Amino acid sequence: MGKPQSDPALNALQIFHININCEDLDRSRAFYELIGFRAVNEFDSSSEGPAPSFAEIGLSSILQLPEDCDARAVLMALSDDPRATRLDLIEWVRPKSQVLPGGDLARLGFGRVCLKVRDCRELHDRLTAAGHVAYSEPTLINMGGTRQMVFCVEDPDGVVVEFMQFLRDPK
Numbered sequence: 001m002g003k004p005q006s007d008p009a010l011n012a013l014q015i016f017h018i019n020i021n022c023e024d025l026d027r028s029r030a031f032y033e034l035i036g037f038r039a040v041n042e043f044d045s046s047s048e049g050p051a052p053s054f055a056e057i058g059l060s061s062i063l064q065l066p067e068d069c070d071a072r073a074v075l076m077a078l079s080d081d082p083r084a085t086r087l088d089l090i091e092w093v094r095p096k097s098q099v100l101p102g103g104d105l106a107r108l109g110f111g112r113v114c115l116k117v118r119d120c121r122e123l124h125d126r127l128t129a130a131g132h133v134a135y136s137e138p139t140l141i142n143m144g145g146t147r148q149m150v151f152c153v154e155d156p157d158g159v160v161v162e163f164m165q166f167l168r169d170p171k
Helices: 025-035 120-129
Strands: 017-021 038-042 070-077 086-094 112-116 139-143 146-154 160-167
Touching: 025 070, 025 086, 025 120, 120 146, 120 160
Parallel strands: 017 086, 112 160
Antiparallel strands: 038 070, 070 086, 139 146, 146 160
16 A cells, blocks of 8 residues: 555645736836735846846746746735735746736636725725726625625736725624
8 A cells, every 4th residue: 555645735835926927017016015015025136136037047847938938026925924925926028928808807717816904995095096996986795794895906917906804893
């Protein structure tokens, strides 16, 4: 008999990062900084000169991209906690990213990312003042036995970001 199979649920520890490919790294970075993300690590330059390309790092075969692939990227987080889930923004230089049609949140695959926030109204006002168009005003919903204020905004490349503020039940 072979080795006993381990429980696969015990192997995966957490979501480390969520990757969003963007047309313009600086524009997308500014959007996520407006929400509260901060850069944790940048991958387009270093103090010792140009950073190695994504191909030189060895990512071309891992990501099934051309052998000369390269990108600018930044890992961002909402806190200094080393265990915090990161947002991995990448602007592909080679090959250039292709724009996919958006607008259908019921399509297969990645639909949206949801961020738990302290104050939906304040964030909604900040984002709309900066020119981002929300799908709706923050709206009260009752779901799963809890009350939340919720709204959605697209990032500069059409990725839908949902914001959810959990409310305490009135006593």
